[in-house]
Every structure is written in C-alpha cells, then in structure tokens.
Amino acid sequence: MDGDCMALVYEYMQEGTLQDKLTNNARPPTWKQRIRIAYESALGTKTLDNLENTCTTIWLEYLHKACNPPLIHRDVKTSNILLNANLEAKIADFGLSRAFNNDVSSHVSTAIVGTPGYLDPEYYSSYQLSEKSDVFSFGVVLLEIITGQPPIIGGPEGGHVTNWVSQRLSRGDIESIIDPRMYGQYDINSVWKVTDLARKCTENSSANRPTMNLVVMELKESLDLEISTERTRSGSTTNTYPHNYSRNDNFVSDVSQNSAFEMAYMGGPAPGPSAR
Numbered sequence: 352m353d354g355d356c357m358a359l360v361y362e363y364m365q366e367g368t369l370q371d372k373l374t375n376n377a378r379p380p381t382w383k384q385r386i387r388i389a390y391e392s393a394l395g396t397k398t399l400d401n402l403e404n405t406c407t408t409i410w411l412e413y414l415h416k417a418c419n420p421p422l423i424h425r426d427v428k429t430s431n432i433l434l435n436a437n438l439e440a441k442i443a444d445f446g447l448s449r450a451f452n453n454d455v456s457s458h459v460s461t462a463i464v465g466t467p468g469y470l471d472p473e474y475y476s477s478y479q480l481s482e483k484s485d486v487f488s489f490g491v492v493l494l495e496i497i498t499g500q501p502p503i504i505g506g507p508e509g510g511h512v513t514n515w516v517s518q519r520l521s522r523g524d525i526e527s528i529i530d531p532r533m534y535g536q537y538d539i540n541s542v543w544k545v546t547d548l549a550r551k552c553t554e555n556s557s558a559n560r561p562t563m564n565l566v567v568m569e570l571k572e573s574l575d576l577e578i579s580t581e582r583t584r585s586g587s588t589t590n591t592y593p594h595n596y597s598r599n600d601n602f603v604s605d606v607s608q609n610s611a612f613e614m615a616y617m618g619g620p621a622p623g624p625s626a627r
Contacts, residue, residue, distance in 0.1 A: 367433070388434065541573045
C-alpha cells in the first residue's frame with residue numbers, strides 16, 4: 352500500500368492460465384493433468400484452519416459454502432484459472448463476484464455481467480443470479496478441458512461447445528469430442544464421467560444442475576479412475592465404451608431447447624451483458 356493507493360498482489364503463476372495451456376500445441380496437458388486442474392479449481396485444499404491461507408487456495412466450493420456471506424464468482428472461465436509450475440490451479444479475478452444471503456434467498460437480482468460463451472442462460476434471461484450460475488460456467492470449462500475447443504467454435508459446424516458436444520454424443524460418438532492431442536492416453540470411463548458431469552452442469556435449468564460439492568465428488572472419482580488406469584497402462588491403450596453408459600440414451604440432444612438460449616451463449620443483443 353502506498354498512501355491511499357492499494358494493490359492486490361498475486362503469487363506468480365509460471366504456467367499462465369488454463370486457456371494458455373489448452374491452446375499450447377507444443378505441450379498440451381495430459382488427461383490426468385486436466386482432471387486435476389479441474390478438481391483443484393472446484394475445491395482447492397481441504398485445510399480450513401488457517402483463513403489467511405485458505406483465502407488464496409480454496410475456490411468455488413469454498414466460495415459457495417464456506418464464505419460468510421457466500422460469494423458467486425460470476426466470471427469462471429479458463430483464462431481466470433491460473434497454473435503454477437506444478438500445474439496447481441487457482442481461480443483469479445474476483446472483480447465481478449457478488450455476495451448473497453442464502454438464508455434468505457437462493458438467488459440475487461443483478462445486471463448481467465460476464466463473458467460470452469460462459470454465461471448461464473437462465474441468468475441471462477431472468478437476471479436471477481445464483482451459485483448455479485458459476486456451476487454452468489464451470490461446466491463450460493469442463494467441456495473445454497475434454498475437447499480442447501473454445502466455448503464458441505467457429506466454422507460451419509461450430510456454435511457453442513455445449514451444442515457441438517451434444518450433436519456428436521447423440522450419435523454415441525465420444526471419440527470425436529475428445530481432444531486428439533491426448534493421443535488416446537486416457538481412461539475412457541473417466542472421460543465419460545467428466546463429460547456426463549459437464550452436461551449436467553450446463554443444463555438450461557439451474558434446478559437440474561449439481562452443486563459444486565457434488566461436482567468436486569465426481570471429479571475426484573474421475574481422477575481416481577485415471578490414476579488407477581495410468582498405473583496399469585501398457586504401451587497401447589484400448590478404449591471401450593463403459594457398460595453403464597448408453598451410447599445414445601443419456602446424450603440425446605434437445606437442439607431446439609439449446610437453440611433458444613443461443614443468444615446467451617454467443618453474447619447476443621438485449622438484455623445486453625457487459626463482457627469482460
């Protein structure tokens with residue numbers, strides 16, 4: 352602090368942002384690294400006894416459940432997830448965060464702000480912000496982690512990544528959505544589990560989305576699956592579809608419903624979000 356001027360000083364994060372890492376074709380992250388980054392972004396550390404430390408290491412679940420009052424980040428995206436030299440993740444940029452009293456209401460009315468592609472369509476259409484708005488944005492981040500695609504995909508077959516994924520999964524074609532730069536080095540059950548989780552997070556209705564606590568639990572299970580497979584992985588990997596996931600039943604796209612929210616996804620006109 353210098354006189355009346357105050358500065359917010361962040362720890363230096365050598366590996367930049369998750370967005371940088373996902374677009375780095377020279378060194379794309381492995382599947383285990385991707386899930387670990389997602390898990391740490393959702394949870395951080397479980398050590399809650401030192402508030403000074405936890406304020407910089409506990410993230411989405413902590414903001415929603417442990418802060419008093421609870422906080423909604425409002426701008427969860429890959430460029431706001433910072434990585435240190437060990438690829439440990441921390442969420443940054445709380446300039447749009449908003450407190451709410453969950454003892455009184457599960458949402459708060461507010462002007463729309465955020466980043467096109469990550470905006471909760473329910474928040475966009477109703478101005479009703481809730482912790483599930485962060486869950487939606489985090490679901491988009493998960494889809495980026497799986498696919499290596501940005502939230503808005505260009506080209507004739509582009510559009511929002513949620514629709515891009517839905518169209519392929521409706522044909523049971525999960526291999527076509529997985530980032531090819533991982534070269535098949537992943538546990539397919541782990542990928543299915545994270546994909547299913549990401550789609551639940553990006554449900555149009557916030558009531559159908561999981562809490563961050565459930566997201567953390569699912570990501571931990573997915574990470575454990577990948578770690579177990581990595582220990583036994585031989586030189587070649589055979590990927591099979593898991594028996595507990597239908598190739599079509601659970602992933603039929605409701606394209607008409609998704610299209611109704613395309614303006615929110617793409618950052619369209621009125622009600623006019625303030626993009627950052």
